[in-house]
Amino acid sequence: MVEQINREQLQQIIAGLSDGVILIASDQRLTYANEAALAMYGVARLEDLGSDIDAFRHRFIVRYRDRQAHKGEHPPIERVMAGEVFRDVLVEVARADSAGRRRVHQIRSLVLNSSDGVPHCLVLLLQDVTDRFEAENRFERAFAANPAPAVVCRLSDLRYVKVNKGFLNLTGFAREEVLGRTVYEVDVLREAERRDRAMARLHEGRTIPQMEACLRVPVDAEKHVIVAGHPIEMPGGIPCMLFTFADLEDRTKAEAALRQSEERFAKAFQLAPVPTALVQLEGFRLIAVNDAFAATFGCRVEDAERFRPTAAGLWAEADAERRFARIIAETGRVRGFEARFRSSRSEVLDCLVSAERVTIAAEDCTLCSFQDISARKRSESELVQAIEAVMADASWFSQEVIERLATLRRPPPADRPAAQFDGFTAREREVLVLIGRGATDEEIGSALGLARNTVRNHVAAIYRKLGVNRRSAVVVWARERGLGDPSETGAKRRKISRKKPVHPVQKD
Known part of the structure; x- marks a missing residue:
C-alpha cells in the first residue's frame, strides 16, 4: 500500500516536468509516461508507445546519434x-511505420530500488534537442559551403573546433592538423598589425577588426592574409570566435x-635619348623630365616641378598650346604636333610633339616626347629661299625642272604622295590634269x-603607263597627287566647255 502511494506521488511530481519521463516495470512493461514524453514520441497515450519493451521496439526505431562511439552497444x-x-x-x-521527421533525444537513466534493494522501477529521462541539432546542422552546412576560408576557436580553451575547406585550401593544412590545436600552435594572428590588441579582444570574446597577418603554413612557408574575428555562439551555447580570411x-x-x-x-624614361616629360594634365605642370629634356630646354631634372610650362612660357605660341590641350582632351593622344x-x-625651338x-x-x-626640328626647319627655309632665287629667272630651265623646284618649294601634304610625271609626254600630262579635274573626252x-x-x-x-583599266582609277591617282580638285570640278567643266580651241583640230 505504501509503495502504491509512493508511485502515485512520484507520478504527480513528474507529470508537470518539461523533461520527458518514462517508467518501466521490472517485467519490461511500460507503466507510465508524462505528457512531455508522449509529445516527444508524437503520440497521445501511453498505449501508443507500446505495452512493453518488445512493442516499443516494433513501433519506434532508435539509433545512437554518434554511431561510431556506440558501435556494438545495445x-x-x-x-x-x-x-x-x-x-x-x-x-x-x-516511427517505424512512417518516414516522418526524425527527432533527437538526450537520454539519462535511473534505477529505483525497493526498500530491500531490489530494482522495481526503471526510469528514462528525456530531453528533445532536435531544434538544437538542426540549428547545428544548418551551421555545419553553411560553414562548410562558405567559400571564404574560416576556422572556429572555442573561447574556453582557445582550441579550434571547426575548420572549412576554404581554410585548408588556403593554408595547405590537413584537417587533423588544425582541429584540437590552440591559437598558439596554429597562429592565425602571427605578425598581425595589432597583434597584442587582437589577442586581448580574443580573450575578452570581442570582435577583432580586420588586419593583415602572415600565417606560417606547410606549403609556401608563409601566407599573407587579411584576418578578422567575430564572436559567435555555437549550438549548445558554447562561446566561440569565428576567424575569416582573405588571401593577399x-x-x-x-x-x-x-x-x-x-x-x-x-x-626607360630617364635613359630615353628623346626629350621626354611627364606632365600633369590639369594646368600642364611638369611632374618629371628626363636628362634629354633637361639638356634641350635648359632645366635641371630636380627643378622640373618648379619649371611650369605655362608660367615660364614654354609654349612660344598660346594658340598652339590651346590646340594641343584640346586634342589631348578629345582623343587622349597627339602624334607629330608641330609647335614652337x-x-x-x-x-x-621648333619641335614635333607626340603625347599620350x-x-x-x-x-x-600626359607623357610627352619632343623632337627638336629647328635645324631641319632652318635648312628647309634656306632651301626655299634658294629655289625662289633660281625661279626668279626660270628661262634657262625646262618645264620639268621648274615643276620639281615648285614641288620642293611647296611640298604636298604629308599624307599626299607627290606627283611623278616621268615617262609621260607633255600632251599626256595635260590630258592627265584634265582627267583629274573630271573633264570628259569631248x-x-x-x-x-x-x-x-x-x-x-x-x-x-x-592607262597603260599607270597600270590601270578604268577612268576612275586615273581620277583617284591624279587627285591623290593634287592634280584635280573635286570641289572645282563643275567650275572647271564650265570653263573648259566655253574655251575655244587654240589649235586647229588634229587628225592624228
Whole structure:
C-alpha cells in the first residue's frame, strides 16, 4: 500500500516536468509516461508507445546519434532493462511505420530500488534537442559551403573546433592538423598589425577588426592574409570566435609587379635619348623630365616641378598650346604636333610633339616626347629661299625642272604622295590634269584642240603607263597627287566647255 502511494506521488511530481519521463516495470512493461514524453514520441497515450519493451521496439526505431562511439552497444532502453545507469546519451528516434521527421533525444537513466534493494522501477529521462541539432546542422552546412576560408576557436580553451575547406585550401593544412590545436600552435594572428590588441579582444570574446597577418603554413612557408574575428555562439551555447580570411597573395604579386613595372618605366624614361616629360594634365605642370629634356630646354631634372610650362612660357605660341590641350582632351593622344617652344635660355625651338594620356598613382597625366626640328626647319627655309632665287629667272630651265623646284618649294601634304610625271609626254600630262579635274573626252578635245580619237589614244597611253583599266582609277591617282580638285570640278567643266580651241583640230 505504501509503495502504491509512493508511485502515485512520484507520478504527480513528474507529470508537470518539461523533461520527458518514462517508467518501466521490472517485467519490461511500460507503466507510465508524462505528457512531455508522449509529445516527444508524437503520440497521445501511453498505449501508443507500446505495452512493453518488445512493442516499443516494433513501433519506434532508435539509433545512437554518434554511431561510431556506440558501435556494438545495445539500444538505450535495453541498457536500462539491464540495470545500467548512463547520462546524456544522444539518439535519433523515428516511427517505424512512417518516414516522418526524425527527432533527437538526450537520454539519462535511473534505477529505483525497493526498500530491500531490489530494482522495481526503471526510469528514462528525456530531453528533445532536435531544434538544437538542426540549428547545428544548418551551421555545419553553411560553414562548410562558405567559400571564404574560416576556422572556429572555442573561447574556453582557445582550441579550434571547426575548420572549412576554404581554410585548408588556403593554408595547405590537413584537417587533423588544425582541429584540437590552440591559437598558439596554429597562429592565425602571427605578425598581425595589432597583434597584442587582437589577442586581448580574443580573450575578452570581442570582435577583432580586420588586419593583415602572415600565417606560417606547410606549403609556401608563409601566407599573407587579411584576418578578422567575430564572436559567435555555437549550438549548445558554447562561446566561440569565428576567424575569416582573405588571401593577399594576388594583391602582393600585383604590387610587386607594379613596383617592377614602375622601375622599368623610370629607367626607360630617364635613359630615353628623346626629350621626354611627364606632365600633369590639369594646368600642364611638369611632374618629371628626363636628362634629354633637361639638356634641350635648359632645366635641371630636380627643378622640373618648379619649371611650369605655362608660367615660364614654354609654349612660344598660346594658340598652339590651346590646340594641343584640346586634342589631348578629345582623343587622349597627339602624334607629330608641330609647335614652337621657348627654352629657359630664351631660345625658340621648333619641335614635333607626340603625347599620350596615362594614369600615374591614380592621377591623370600626359607623357610627352619632343623632337627638336629647328635645324631641319632652318635648312628647309634656306632651301626655299634658294629655289625662289633660281625661279626668279626660270628661262634657262625646262618645264620639268621648274615643276620639281615648285614641288620642293611647296611640298604636298604629308599624307599626299607627290606627283611623278616621268615617262609621260607633255600632251599626256595635260590630258592627265584634265582627267583629274573630271573633264570628259569631248571637253579635253575642246580645251586642247584635239580630235576625239586623239584624246582616246592619249587616255589609253595613260592607262597603260599607270597600270590601270578604268577612268576612275586615273581620277583617284591624279587627285591623290593634287592634280584635280573635286570641289572645282563643275567650275572647271564650265570653263573648259566655253574655251575655244587654240589649235586647229588634229587628225592624228
